[in-house]
Amino acid sequence: MDPVLFLDYCGVAVFAAAGALAASRKQMDIIGFxxxxxxxxxxxxTFRDLIMGVPVFWMVNHDYVLIWTATAILVFFTAHRVESRYKLLLWLDALGLAAFAVMGAAKGLSVTGSPIIAIIMGVLTATFGGILRDLLAGEPSVLLRPEVYITAAVGGASVYTLGELAGMPLLFCQLGGFLVAFVIRGGAIRFGWR
Amino acid sequence: MDPVLFLDYCGVAVFAAAGALAASRKQMDIIGFxxxxxxxxxxxxTFRDLIMGVPVFWMVNHDYVLIWTATAILVFFTAHRVESRYKLLLWLDALGLAAFAVMGAAKGLSVTGSPIIAIIMGVLTATFGGILRDLLAGEPSVLLRPEVYITAAVGGASVYTLGELAGMPLLFCQLGGFLVAFVIRGGAIRFGWR
Amino acid sequence: MDPVLFLDYCGVAVFAAAGALAASRKQMDIIGFxxxxxxxxxxxxTFRDLIMGVPVFWMVNHDYVLIWTATAILVFFTAHRVESRYKLLLWLDALGLAAFAVMGAAKGLSVTGSPIIAIIMGVLTATFGGILRDLLAGEPSVLLRPEVYITAAVGGASVYTLGELAGMPLLFCQLGGFLVAFVIRGGAIRFGWR
Structure with missing residues (x-):
């Protein structure tokens, strides 16, 4: 399987799980999950693809629908066992943020060829899901928490984009971008980095 | 007149009325309505059409603009006579939800041919207007009320989609989907179904 | 330089400054700005272009990205010197509202040829940025303030559109629309017009 597609599937799954955990915190039913x-x-x-004027990815590949559906059902039956759902939500969000910062930048760069747009698309892809989740679930926005959030997405998207422009191996850029974003955001969650 | 188009016009009118009632509760001026x-x-x-990559329906057929404009003006001059504006808003919202669950699923199925996407488009069309209204009007989100809401849209969209796939007469599918969605949501409003 | 493009650049700059001031009020870091x-x-x-089905303007002309970036950095280093950031934010918002009401209407009219759609596009372009800013920054929505807001956008977009339809000189329509919108919104801020 294409490692980029795999990373994208993982990103959708962990973000879907974070969304389902928000539904769990609000005691929604399975449909809410x-x-x-x-x-x-x-x-x-979705937002990234609309702005770039390309077909929305999950309308083209329906596997994404299965991934978020299966994840939501899994979380529905297991979330009550989790000790701190909000903490788990934050960590899943961090994983998704890192995966999507890379994926969004990669798609932005391949579609437009512009490194600036690539970084913006990485940030948009990485942050918009969490913003939407907090908005829909009535949670305080992750954007307004004191610890760094968008910065992690900027870091990951920039490392990936600059790496690819410099001609480095793709897998290296992806891993580098992912790790930079995850370490920054993880440090924010664990040590309260601001 | 095409019954599907008629249902769509009615959906826009009742959702527009619900939006205007929210404006009335916030004591906005006519422009706010x-x-x-x-x-x-x-x-x-609009959101449904953007995601499917087809032209936005009210940009193609300007009658929709007239419908929401006329509805807003009508509500502006009559809303003060309504005893409980929030209750009326909820019932109009239920009518619109049922109409749009069917309409969205029908358009989703005809554009993409996928039953899963059809149901998602029905749900999206049916729920996004109300979510947007509550967001813009600063009302507590209808999504977070304890009674079932999205479930009604899923029910209506599924009945329509499965009916059409099974080759049932279109009018039958439309009516069936509408009634299922409206009864579920109506029961939630009237009897507090959760 | 094309005066319309200049007005558009100014609109992006003043709205970007208003957004950066909101970031400053929330004590965000440079990335938040x-x-x-x-x-x-x-x-x-962006929203206007998506609905009309034309390429998003800042994806075509990257100068806009430079404008908002430079504005954000400038505000980051100077905002602490401003006595009342919220008052300045409101006035910048009023300038942007007036510029975008004209720009949005002009683009709406040139793309669709419909005066009704042109006015709607003017209103949408003028108000959506501020709505988004308040939503993302967790500020009380400018839409729900008692003084007129959307009305100013409607006034400016209408004056521009009717003027162009009447065959008046473009610069005259632009200036007229801008002034009408700015005076209405300015009066609302300064004298509490409702």
């Missing part, structure tokens, strides 16, 4: 999992899982990429 | 009526009336369908 | 400046500066026009 599916709704928030979908909005969080594919919201950022 | 027009704005919220438009956003609520065509917000869901 | 860039994010809110971008969302506010180009959010309305």
């Amino acid at each position: 599916l709704f928030l999992a979908g909005a969080t899982g594919v919201g950022g990429g | 027009l704005f919220l009526a438009g956003a609520t009336g065509v917000g869901g369908g | 860039l994010f809110l400046a971008g969302a506010t500066g180009v959010g309305g026009g």
Whole structure:
């Protein structure tokens, strides 16, 4: 399987899980889980594709729908066992943020060829799902928390984009971008980096 | 007149009325009525069309603009006579939800041919207008009320889609989908179904 | 330089500055400034272009990205010197509202040829950036303030559109629309017009 597609599937799954956890915190029913999992899982990429004027990715490849559906159902039956759902939500959000910062930048660069647009698309893809989730679930926006959030997406998207422009191996750029974004955001969650 | 188009016009009118009632509750001026009526009336369908990559329906057929404008003006001059504007808003919202669950699924199925996407488009069309209205009007989101909401849209969109796939007469599918969605949501409003 | 393009650049700059001031009020970091400046500066026009089905303007002309970036950085280093950031934000918002009401109507009219759609596009372009800014920054929505807001956009967009339809000189229509919108909104801010 294409490693980029795999990373994208993982991003949708962890963001969908974060959305489902938000539904769990709001004591929604299974349909609420599916709704928030979908909005969080594919919201950022949908927005990215609309702005770039390309077909929305999950309308082309329906596997994404299965991924968010399966994730929502799984979380529905297991979320009550989790000790701190908000903490888990934040960590899943961090994983999704890192995956999508890279994916969004990669798609932005391949579609437009512009590094500036690539970084913006990475940031947009990485952050919009979480913003939408908090908005729909009535949670305080992750954007307004004191610790760094968007910065992690900027870091990951920039590392990927600059790496690809410099002609580095793709897998290296992807891994580098992912790790930079995840370490920055993880440090923010774990150590309160601002 | 095409019954599907008629149902769509009715959906826009009742959602526009619900939006105008939200404007009335916030004591907005006539322009505020027009704005919220438009956003609520065509917000869901706009989002659906953007995601499917087809021209936005009210940009193609300007009658929709007249419908939401006329509705907003009508509500502006009569809303003060209504005893409980929020209750009326909820019932209009239920009518619009049922009409749009069917309409959205029908358009989704005819454009993409995929039953899964059809149901998602029905749900999106049916719920997004109300979500947008509450967001713009600063009302507590209808999504977060304890009674079922999205479930009604899923029910209506599924009945329509499965009916059409099974080769049932179109009018039958439309009526069936509408009634299922309206009864579920109506039961939620009237009897507090969760 | 084309006066219409100049007006558009100014609109993006003042809206970006208003977004950056909102970031400043929330004590965000430089990345937060860039994010809110971008969302506010180009959010309305992005939405307008998506609905009309034309390429998003800042994806075609990257100068807009430079404008919002430079504005955000400038505000980041100077905002603390401003006595009342919220008052300045409101006045910048009024300038942007007036510029975008004209720009949005002009683009709407040239793309669709319909005066009704032109006015709607003017209103949408003028108001959506501010709505998005308040939503993302967690500020009380400018839409729900008691003084007139959308009305100013309607006034400016209508004057421009009717003027162009009447065959008046373009610069005259632009100036007229801008002034009508700015005077209405300015009166609302200064004298509390409702």
